[in-house]
Amino acid sequence: MTALAGDPLQESKALQGRLLVLLAGVFWSLAGLFLRAMDSAGDWQVVFYRSLTLVVFLALVLAFRDGRRLPQTLSAAGWTPVLAGFFLSFAFVCFVTSMTRTTVANTLFLLSAAPFLAAFLGWIFLREGVRRATWVAMAVAMLGVGVMVGDGLARGAPLGDLLALGAALAFALFTVTLRRKPGADMLPTTVYAGLFAMLWSGPAALATGQGLAVSTHDLLLCIALGVVQMGCGLIAYIVGARHLGAAECTLLSLSEVVLGPIWVWWVFSEVPASMTLAGGGILLAALAGNALSGLRRRRPPLGAV
Template sequence: MSLIAPSPPRADADRYGVLFVFAAGVLWSTVGLGIRLIEDAVVWQILLYRSVSMSLFLYIFIRVRSRESPFIQIRRVGFPVVIAGLSLVAAYSGGIYAIQSTSVANAMLLFATAPFIAALLGWIVLREPVRTATWVAIAVAIGGIAIMVADKSGGVALKGSLAALGSAFGFAVFTVALRWGRTGEMLPAVFLSGLFAIVITLAICFGLGLSVVLSPHDGGIAMGMGVFQVGAGLILYTLGSRSLPAAELALLSLAEVLLGPIWVWLFLGETASANTLIGGAVLLAAIAGNALSGKRRKPPPITAP
């Protein structure tokens, strides 16, 4: 009699993959609510505290999971993981500023352009082919974005929209850097991004005269986001994405975009403008259409909220 337990059927692996990735999207969708609950802290203070808790959490998880230091894994990949880590710092900063400056619905929908930007960068930098359906979806998405930002002239809301697109660009660079390094393992790069963010935000806080001591309320929320939103969400996504093709991943990622505005509407009464809703519907149609037209294949390294 064999002493080796049989591997779970493919259907079971897919089922758990769907649950893990969807759960990751639910956790990531609460980032807008978390930032809205911050009372006084600004983007650099929030990012500092979030990065500290995220880095500690991921260090422990990587050590337990792989039985080696994340620094060894980082050295193994080399320069691409450094680019990936730095790009995530830009993505984090733009994401927090965007949510503090514009509606959560607007920011979340613009974050969702990251896969399209990654496709363009992959085509330019790595000479990766882009499907015709993806080019069409990119064109439709650009139209949706134009509608969304059309009523945000010159104010903080426009800056928030640009920051959200900058955040999406950062996540896209992260994706391309991981492909460049030929690794699908995102957690060491995210751990490194946390260390970079700690150093950079400390320098900015001191340079701007910002206190690094937050109230228990703001500090607790920021550190909680590092563990439960970014850290736990990435772990669930990493586990789930290994058994799902790119089309399903793209569709499941819509959970984050759709649920984010719902949380702030339910708990804080925040609503979105008509332009955001119309442009967002066009953008979601482009994302869903691109996913449904894709072939079932093993996904490349995927970004994180």
């Protein structure tokens, strides 16, 4: 149903949606801050405990929301959320391991290429049409990615940038998988993602000698990552996105990419390199331009996710 101009109720819902999606980006932007505050926890330990906390938190939310209908909710969704969760778990792993190997700015800027990768993969696998403006934006975004990856090579830290691109690709595959079943419930998908991420990170932590023993300080930060940064961010985004179009959601969630480097610069004096800022600026301009062109094209329908 399209929002009627001047309808106070619909305008109020749209405003609430914008605030919630913006808030989701703020929650997500805290990842680098929490990770930089860790004392000694390794990347695989962080992935494991963040995923464990996320699973417990979202399972409680689902149980509160669905009650006795929870088993039916999980079974009715079919295999699509499971496969989507599988891809999302790789994004979880690549995201954290990238941040431990490069700057927060590099990770977040490169991760913001995910919408363009999703558009490209949707065009290939789902035969979804891609607007001319999006093709142009993708070309510009690739220029920004090239500048940032080249900077990573020059600094001798290419692995972190490649992992960030891996996170973007995994998130794009997650998005395309969900498009096969529009309207799929995101919360069960994220629970599956957390479970898969635990399956990857637990054995990896043991195999690499990190083990699963962490300090109380680091464990509390992992819990904050699972509940506040990821869990609360997802809930705010899912609820807010119901009242907005995809272009507006993309634009508002850029708060994560903008605020993330600012937090770690403010608290830990981690200053992004000039080439990182240049490439990130090009990528953000492409993303914002594509979203704004989508907003100008037509007013987004209410209820779009």
